[in-house]
Amino acid sequence: MTESIKPxxxxxxxxxxxxxxxxxxxxxxxxxxxLTSENIDMTLGKxxxxxxxxxxxxxxxxxxxxxxxxxxxxETAIASRFHISKYPTLKIxxxxxLSKREYRGQRSAEAFLEFVKKQLEDPIKEFKSLxxxxxxxSKKRSIIGYFDRRDQAEYNIFRKVATNLKEDxxxxxxxxxxxxxxxxxxxxxxxxxxxxxxxxxxxxTYTGSLSNFDELKVWIQEKCVPLVREITFETAEELTxxxxxxxxxxxxxxxxxxxxxxxxxxxxxxxxxxxxxNFLTADGKRFAHPLxxxxxxxxxxxxxxxxxxxxxxxxxxxxxxxxxxxxxQFLQDxxxxxxxxxxxxxxxxxxxxxxxxxxxxxxxxxxKFKELxxxxxxxxxxxxDEL
Numbered sequence: 181m182t183e184s185i186k187p188x189x190x191x192x193x194x195x196x197x198x199x200x201x202x203x204x205x206x207x208x209x210x211x212x213x214x215l216t217s218e219n220i221d222m223t224l225g226k227x228x229x230x231x232x233x234x235x236x237x238x239x240x241x242x243x244x245x246x247x248x249x250x251x252x253x254x255e256t257a258i259a260s261r262f263h264i265s266k267y268p269t270l271k272i273x274x275x276x277x278l279s280k281r282e283y284r285g286q287r288s289a290e291a292f293l294e295f296v297k298k299q300l301e302d303p304i305k306e307f308k309s310l311x312x313x314x315x316x317x318s319k320k321r322s323i324i325g326y327f328d329r330r331d332q333a334e335y336n337i338f339r340k341v342a343t344n345l346k347e348d349x350x351x352x353x354x355x356x357x358x359x360x361x362x363x364x365x366x367x368x369x370x371x372x373x374x375x376x377x378x379x380x381x382x383x384x385t386y387t388g389s390l391s392n393f394d395e396l397k398v399w400i401q402e403k404c405v406p407l408v409r410e411i412t413f414e415t416a417e418e419l420t421x422x423x424x425x426x427x428x429x430x431x432x433x434x435x436x437x438x439x440x441x442x443x444x445x446x447x448x449x450x451x452x453x454x455x456x457x458n459f460l461t462a463d464g465k466r467f468a469h470p471l472x473x474x475x476x477x478x479x480x481x482x483x484x485x486x487x488x489x490x491x492x493x494x495x496x497x498x499x500x501x502x503x504x505x506x507x508x509q510f511l512q513d514x515x516x517x518x519x520x521x522x523x524x525x526x527x528x529x530x531x532x533x534x535x536x537x538x539x540x541x542x543x544x545x546x547x548k549f550k551e552l553x554x555x556x557x558x559x560x561x562x563x564x565d566e567l
Contacts, residue, residue: 216250217257238293245296265421266559272299277344277397284417287558303346304339307354310361318377321404322350326359326369334368334390341397349404370396372403377436379406380444407451408443408459413466413552420553425457425514426487427507430464430471438482438498445501449508457511470548486514489553491544493519520544 239245252259252267262271262278270283285291304325307313316322323342327335335353342351354362363369368390374381384403388395411419411428419426429442439461446459464471464481474494476483484495484507493514500506513519523544554561 216255239296239300245300264562266554266561268559274299274343279344279347281347281418303342304351304353306358307352308358310354310358313352316352316373317350319375320350321348321375321406322352322373323400323404324371324373325351325353326362326371327353327355328360328366328368329355332368337391337393337396338368338370340393341400344397345400345404349400370400372400374403378439378443380440406443407454408446408461411460411462411467411549416549416552417554419458419460420489420549422458423489425489426460426549427457427511428460428462428485428487430462430467430476430481430483430485432478432481433463433465435482442482442484442501445507449504450511453508453511456515473545473548475545484510486510486519487547487549488514489547489550491520491523491547493523493544 250258252264262269272279272282283292283295285295313324325335325338327338329335338353353359359369362371370386370390372384372386374383386396386399388399390396409415409419411426427446429438431438442461450457450459462470464478464483468478470485470487470492471477471480471483474483474485474492476494482498484498484501486493486495493510495501495507495510510519513522
């Protein structure tokens with residue numbers, strides 16, 4: 181547990197809102213503010229946290245970016261509070277709110293500094309007319325605010341939420357004449373616009389309090405973080421670290437209808453499984469290796485499979501997805517051990533064959549997505565079971 185992380189923490193201590201570096205006591209993270217149980221809450225209230233050398237030169241304004249460091253062996257309460265399972269962990273706090281995502285980028289000063297700069301960018305794009313909204317990316321989820329003026333208290337709340345959730349949604353706003361056709365004077369409106377190219381969802385207007393930060397944040401987070409998420413090589417570590425098995429649709433890049441239907445079926449039939457499994461979509465061209473591991477190629481797409489972080493199991497026929505109960509039974513067979521058992525011994529005599537052309541007394545393919553989880557070459561893992 182003595183993996184060197186000095187180049188990261190010494191050369192590029194910086195982040196946004198409040199970046200906390202959680203480290204081993206042997207680390208030489210000079211220039212960072214030590215955080216303890218006594219001062220952490222006061223420090224989290226600062227607008228942005230992080231700093232030494234290159235960061236101080238780039239962001240000279242006091243308190244704009246502040247770096248904190250925590251001795252997790254000594255400050256066990258803080259380590260537990262922030263669910264630390266590996267060193268180094270870099271947490272981001274904006275406006276006193278912990279960001280859901282931690283820094284997982286390249287361990288270099290240049291990459292880290294660029295990350296900090298992006299965190300300080302305005303999270304909201306302003307539109308000048310309603311016509312501008314016709315050109316929004318239909319593959320992205322958007323939150324649109326219609327306000328009278330920038331100095332409205334409700335806009336300050338909206339902006340604060342946008343700062344904390346900008347990785348999950350695109351945020352847009354219009355003022356005065358640009359948005360007056362969409363709301364009565366003095367009554368701001370906030371609308372969720374789904375990724376219509378990838379889902380069957382419709383626009384939805386927020387009906388809660390525009391003066392309540394927590395209420396608005398919960399609503400926007402529910403809309404911007406969908407039940408079915410896209411896995412990429414950039415997000416794989418984060419998703420794998422959540423520790424839930426993956427139910428994955430591998431799709432052809434131009435096959436948007438399969439994505440829409442898969443999402444709709446998950447939402448209609450498997451909502452009660454969201455605590456037990458991560459529902460994902462994956463570009464079958466980019467993730468050709470896991471497909472090959474399943475005995476499939478790009479020509480076989482779309483393909484549905486489970487990665488349990490131990491083994492991979494193939495859903496036998498994609499079109500069976502449309503039969504009510506089939507996907508749910510596939511998950512139940514994972515939980516009961518049936519999928520694994522049938523790979524070794526063939527179909528149970530009293531049930532339908534799930535793995536009809538894959539069993540033959542062999543072992544199921546080993547997990548491929550587990551390999552994309554936190555790596556011992558990047559982190560010191562702390563009592564971490566990655567299965």
